[in-house]
Amino acid sequence: xxxxxxxKSVSRFEANLLRILRFFLKHVPAEQAMRLVHDRIDRPKCxxxxxxxxxxxxxxxxxxxxxxxxxxxxxDRFVRDAAPKxxxxxxxxxxxRLTLSFSPHTLDFLMWITAHRPKEExxxxxxxxxxxxVADRLxxxxxxxxxxxxxxxxxxxxLSPVFSxxxxxxxxxxxxxxGETHTVPxxxxxxxxxxxxxxxxxxxxxxxxxxxxERTKGQIGDWTQLNxxxxxxxxxxxxxxxxxxxxxxxxxxxxxLAVMSRVLATPDLAPTFWTGGLQGTxxxxxxxxxxxxxxxxxxxxxxxxxxxxxxxxxxxxxMDEDYAASKFWLSEWERFxxxxxxxxxxxxxxxxxxxxxx
Amino acid sequence: xSRAYRIRVKERLRQxxxxxxxxxADLEVLEILPGDQMAELLxxxxxxxxxxxxxxxxxxxxxxxxxxxxxxxxxxxxxAEKEEKVELETEKEGWGYDDVGPQGQQIRRQLSEQAKAxxxxxxxxxxxxxxxxxxxQLEKVMxxxxxxxxxAVNAVTREALKQKAAQLGQIKExxxxxxAGSLTIKVEV
Numbered sequence: 127x128x129x130x131x132x133x134k135s136v137s138r139f140e141a142n143l144l145r146i147l148r149f150f151l152k153h154v155p156a157e158q159a160m161r162l163v164h165d166r167i168d169r170p171k172c173x174x175x176x177x178x179x180x181x182x183x184x185x186x187x188x189x190x191x192x193x194x195x196x197x198x199x200x201x202d203r204f205v206r207d208a209a210p211k212x213x214x215x216x217x218x219x220x221x222x223r224l225t226l227s228f229s230p231h232t233l234d235f236l237m238w239i240t241a242h243r244p245k246e247e248x249x250x251x252x253x254x255x256x257x258x259x260v261a262d263r264l265x266x267x268x269x270x271x272x273x274x275x276x277x278x279x280x281x282x283x284x285l286s287p288v289f290s291x292x293x294x295x296x297x298x299x300x301x302x303x304x305g306e307t308h309t310v311p312x313x314x315x316x317x318x319x320x321x322x323x324x325x326x327x328x329x330x331x332x333x334x335x336x337x338x339x340e341r342t343k344g345q346i347g348d349w350t351q352l353n354x355x356x357x358x359x360x361x362x363x364x365x366x367x368x369x370x371x372x373x374x375x376x377x378x379x380x381x382x383l384a385v386m387s388r389v390l391a392t393p394d395l396a397p398t399f400w401t402g403g404l405q406g407t408x409x410x411x412x413x414x415x416x417x418x419x420x421x422x423x424x425x426x427x428x429x430x431x432x433x434x435x436x437x438x439x440x441x442x443x444x445m446d447e448d449y450a451a452s453k454f455w456l457s458e459w460e461r462f463x464x465x466x467x468x469x470x471x472x473x474x475x476x477x478x479x480x481x482x483x484x
Numbered sequence: 485x486s487r488a489y490r491i492r493v494k495e496r497l498r499q500x501x502x503x504x505x506x507x508x509a510d511l512e513v514l515e516i517l518p519g520d521q522m523a524e525l526l527x528x529x530x531x532x533x534x535x536x537x538x539x540x541x542x543x544x545x546x547x548x549x550x551x552x553x554x555x556x557x558x559x560x561x562x563x564a565e566k567e568e569k570v571e572l573e574t575e576k577e578g579w580g581y582d583d584v585g586p587q588g589q590q591i592r593r594q595l596s597e598q599a600k601a602x603x604x605x606x607x608x609x610x611x612x613x614x615x616x617x618x619x620x621q622l623e624k625v626m627x628x629x630x631x632x633x634x635x636a637v638n639a640v641t642r643e644a645l646k647q648k649a650a651q652l653g654q655i656k657e658x659x660x661x662x663x664a665g666s667l668t669i670k671v672e673v
Binding site for chain 1: 505506508533552560562612615616618621622623626629630633
């Protein structure tokens with residue numbers, strides 16, 4: 127009988143670091159890990175070889191498992207070489223193109239977050255964004271997502287460009303940036319492999335987030351808050367849709383089609399679905415009140431851009447190089463019955479206009 | 485012997501207050517004829533309704549409300565403006581002492597600051613009132629403007645249809661039902 131190797135032993139600091147990492151990867155509940163994030167512990171000069179091996183193992187298995195569970199497992203169609211390809215994520219792309227490489231900055235961040243109290247520590251951990259890999263950015267996204275349950279901690283993290291310049295964080299949590307003047311970061315890293323593959327896997331996550339955003343808008347009572355949220359959602363969606371269009375990856379807005387078709391499943395939805403929670407009379411000027419209500423319907427406004435893509439796709443001829451991608455976009459359009467959805471979005475937007483003419 | 489002084493300070497504020505509110509929208513004019521011809525028909529229709537052309541836009545001002553229509557882009561703006569000159573005055577009173585306690589100069593400065601602050605507050609209230617009036621005025625005319633512009637667009641559409649029909653062939657019969665808003669044109673091609 128072969129004996130299993132003895133368990134690897136690690137120091138208290140290393141144990142905390144591993145627990146925090148597994149919390150980011152959604153393997154450890156928040157109540158166990160948040161205490162460790164808030165605590166301060168002396169940082170050792172380096173980690174033991176065993177600890178590094180365990181971090182590497184957790185990152186390798188944890189990130190892949192997260193992406194698989196998020197949506198990579200789904201048999202779906204996404205664009206590959208300007209044509210749709212069907213299958214699970216690892217069937218659509220060869221495994222060698224799915225590799226995630228982490229830079230030493232990931233380990234440095236994990237050591238920093240374990241050793242310091244991020245809410246109090248200034249300056250907060252930062253690194254030149256150019257030195258980060260897509261895998262690093264994915265981990266920072268997961269770290270932010272895990273820690274933002276503490277609003278103060280989330281605000282502290284956003285002071286670092288590592289988080290505030292991460293376009294995936296903006297896309298998944300736009301409201302966290304409401305009222306901030308920061309420009310929406312570039313989506314370029316997420317529209318080339320392996321970033322685009324991560325975005326494919328995250329489609330259900332993004333759909334869930336934006337659906338939640340839309341469904342909770344009607345409970346917002348504060349006019350300024352609703353206005354700021356609407357403004358940032360418009361900025362994020364405009365930047366994202368323009369970027370995917372430029373990259374020839376319109377299929378990556380599938381989550382938006384799904385969100386709109388689910389929100390507008392009822393034919394007679396009124397603007398009060400989004401604005402019904404507003405308390406008081408709001409700003410004195412009609413123009414200001416109208417602007418806020420228009421901003422509340424930020425997501426519906428995207429229907430016009432998507433309709434433009436549909437028209438463009440219908441004009442694409444067989445000999446055009448984007449024929450297959452255009453056909454694919456039209457099939458997505460039909461799948462979500464988006465003509466009906468876009469008409470409903472138009473009707474809701476029109477209801478808001480005091481000068482409905484024509 | 486200690487003496488107390490009664491000090492009175494008067495402050496005046498003259499201000500030109502202005503408030504405005506505006507709603508913008510797009511006219512949805514069907515492109516039955518080429519864009520420039522539709523714009524021309526719209527200009528003609530709006531001029532008949534009292535609009536005046538200025539720098540390519542059609543403008544009508546009435547009772548403090550200005551409606552501006554760009555016939556080429558179809559952009560409409562309805563703006564209510566209010567202006568008012570206000571003259572506010574306040575007087576503050578306090579006591580100064582020539583031995584112990586606040587001195588006259590100091591009291592005068594304090595009273596003057598208090599009076600100015602009060603005038604600012606009153607002016608702010610006047611501004612809010614004026615803004616409320618401008619918004620109310622805009623809301624009041626909105627329904628009429630909408631109806632009028634809607635009628636104008638319908639008239640333009642009817643006229644454009646007639647011209648288009650005439651281009652297609654000879655108009656044999658034309659019936660209009662203003663109640664139902666329908667227009668039937670029979671054309672011999």
